[in-house]
Amino acid sequence: MTLSEVVGVEGAQGDFTVKVKQHPRYIDMDKCIACGLCAEKCPKKVGNEYNEGLDKRKAAYILYGQAVPLKYAIDAENCIYFQKGKCRACEKYCPTGAVNFNQKENIIDVKVGSVILAPGFKPFDPTVFDTYDYANIPDVVTSLEYERLLSASGPCMGHLVRPSDHTEPKRIAWLQCVGSRGINKCDNGFCSSVCCMYAIKQAIVTKEHTTGDVEQTVYYMDIRSHGKDFEKYYVDAEKKGINFVRARPHSFAPGPDGKGVKTRWVDEQGVEHNDEYDMVVLSIGLEAPADATALAETADIRLDKYRFAECDSFAPVSTSRDGIYVAGCFQSPKDIPQSVTEASSAAACAAITLAESRGSLTKEKTYPPEKNVSADAPRIGVFVCSCGINIAGVVKVDEVVEYAKTLPGVVFVENNLFTCSSDTQVLIAEKIKEHALNRIVVAACTPRTHEPLFKDTLREAGINEYLIEMANIRNQNSWVHGGEPEKATAKAKDQVRSAVAKAGLLAPLEYLSVNVVQKALVVGGGLSGMTAALGIADMGYETVLLEKSNILGGNALRLNKTWKGEEIKPKVEAMVRRVESHPKIKVLKNAALKTAVGSVGNFVSEIEVGGETLAVNYGVGVVATGGAEYKPTEYLYGHDDRVKTHLEFDAFLDVSPHAAKAAQNVVFIQCVGSREPGRPYCSRVCCTHSVESAIELKKLNPEMNVFIFNRDIRTYGLREDLYTEARRLGVIFVRYEVEKKPKVIKDGDALYVVGDDHILNTTLKIKADYLVLASAIVPNQTKELVELYKCSVGADGFLTEAHPKLKPVDMSVDGLFLAGLCHYPKPVDEAVAQAQAAVSRAGVILAKSVMPLDSIKSMVTNKCDGCALCVDTCPYKAISLTVYVENGREHKRIATDKALCKGCGICMATCPKQGVDVGGFTMNQLKAQVESILLGV
């Protein structure tokens, strides 16, 4: 439901009635074929919000080229007809009569069991900072504008130019924390979490969008590269020559003739600098959405002081109203992987709430029985799409149609205005039946987006869905050869001929599926593992929870409070009790995973528990093997009891607060074992932990001196408030460089920390009553597990996710998910969110008793002689060598595991004798395509 907003939420969990206001689109979605004529004819130009107003769109518009739904809309606020009473040009030219100026706004009631709010964020508007003069200096742009300037689909087609004179900038500066970490002019005390990384990314990719040398400088307060592989990216950026300057330019002025930007700033030694740049990018922060307050009132949920949704660390996506969940930046500013994680987490919460009604409102699609055409001679039908004017405007579609009729095996050819439209699907199915077509060629756009649609049409028509071949005459022809209609038409004919040649050889493929064992195995009984087990069990699936020690709870048992101040132990203890008494969870303590075979939907493992071996059959696995605190070897740790790690100091604070209170000087040292050679990653949680402990010490005894030696303080997101609070309480932050770490010395009985103070330019020597080392988080050993599942692991020892942005909880092996510290260091709330996300991802598989698989798989042919060359080259270990006896003689032959095979065909390319083929891409089919293309030569 686009152009819609929620205006009321009545009822309660399980039975909400949501009022949705639908704004008129003035275009009938069923009739619109996205030909673009309305926009072409529309005389009114308005700022294009997709490109941040850097170029124009029309009042009849689509958001962007790949928009979903790909349907135009009329923007009444700018439409000449709506504003002045006449025009209606779009209506005149629309070929399908889709324009409807009489559409009215309407409000509908929608009944749902749960509501998830993911309204995103509002990019900060920097016009309030008058000294940056964003409003008046053309070459001061926001980071989002810069993103569009870089983009290939942006206003300058990916070739970067500055706004003032459209020349390529050679010196570019980024200014961090604009609208974040400041309460001057805006009330955004929080850190937006993502700007450091996007600025570094922009600085790096700028090189790809410009010619010749370019100089990039990032002005920052602290670089916050606290995510997985972020620190490495930052270090690489430094190596690539991007300048990082710890300073904050205070004012900008336009350069000569209003081009470029003059900046003024003061360095740490108090020296003033005047620098000129061709362009300055403001790294704007992420605020709560503009309508956050209204939405919160409508949904009746509580917001925090920054208008983000209020959530508990142990229920990080649950709002204050039961059944309403939140995901993404509305919860707090965050990056893409964290948003995607929370999205799945919110899905899990809703799914658990409504577990009893799963499947009640969805229905499975059914198809007619399939006609076996494998033995029949090809009767090929060719459908050539005009795609409005997208194809027909360049390629002479009539000629292609006539040409296709001459090709061998072709018995039917037709041209459609839009082959993909729903009425054409009905037509194609009719033609298949009428002309007994048994192979189909669609000459249109790309199979990557449209083949699934046509496959479905084939099934509807009663033939195997793999009997189709597409010729991509739009994306890879008319769109890229706009000025050469003759050559484009010739190419289109070649494409169709090649597709027909392949189609003639297409064979029906067997639909593959696996029976899903509706049971889960969770490895690791810490906070993440328990959360995952509880979630999956609450969805109604049996779960086996494997823990290597004799106690559930993991590291969480040793933590005192979350950064929000919630007590951790009571929550974890309650969780342990729930896990142990849950009827669907079987807990195995002192257990070790010994074997793992099978694949998604059907794994089998042997688990050793107390000397006995137990076999477990499961459909999905969640890996939550956790991590541990690094035991330092530096700073006299282990040589003096007053030198403690965070967890040790937490225990000390818990047990002897009086002793802690009596201390005069407490020193923290950050990045112990993190962000240095050997362990180059940032451990993410230690800055917040130290700041939190420092505040607690200051509250115990305001007279105490608390020092935090740090390299950058990374209290990201709303945690920034703690950093502000610590400074307010007088905690002293001293920065050090990695080449010049502080020294810890013992003089008699006294313990001293010696380090340089950058600001005062002197050496500090502090007599420390306690020294707390913010030591790194290291992943637990997962070598055996990685070998068992053949999953992947990164250089730092953390398990690797399937995609760093879009699949942050899926592992590289289908059916396995990860959560918690085994993936990367993270605090309680994020560990819980990731575990809940794993629940949702696991639930997607467990929801089906039978799971369809793609049929494009390797198939052994009778030419295989068992040479086994392919066994080693298969990247998925899907091929094994088998022995069979025929006529009293032993023969060898390979066998492929369809569940593991991904159809990459490396086996096919390796095989010297065509002993293995890939369905839908056989050697003969590819050869036929090659030969057919070259017929024209």
Add this chain to the structure above:
Amino acid sequence: MADTYEPVIIGFLCNWCAYAGGDLAGVSRLQYPTNMRAIRVMCSGMVHPNLIVDALRKGADGVIVMG
């Protein structure tokens, strides 16, 4: 001759990257010469050396495997 030479190039394009890139070039309306004829494969790793030799033998002026 040099002006009218139009080589025929066979391109094997991996469905997940190069072919997708080809599609994106279309979406972005990047213009390029018409000489390449693409064959979609599920991975550039499935392109058997024989296919390449075959193409060259049958008259292709060039073969490009992208993945």
Add this chain to the structure above:
Amino acid sequence: MSAKKLGSVMVVGGGIAGMQTALDLADSGYYVYLVEKKAGIGGVMAQLDKTFPTNDCAM
């Protein structure tokens, strides 16, 4: 006796978070209504040029 719960969910917001939530739920057997204020879904991520660390295209 309480009435049976509804097997449908409304997701408000069609950005990356909303879309992922909707996909997960739809794939798990729930009917999903995805509500978006603008004329199309995609959110801010669709405006981004590339994403690190792989520098992949955001589209």
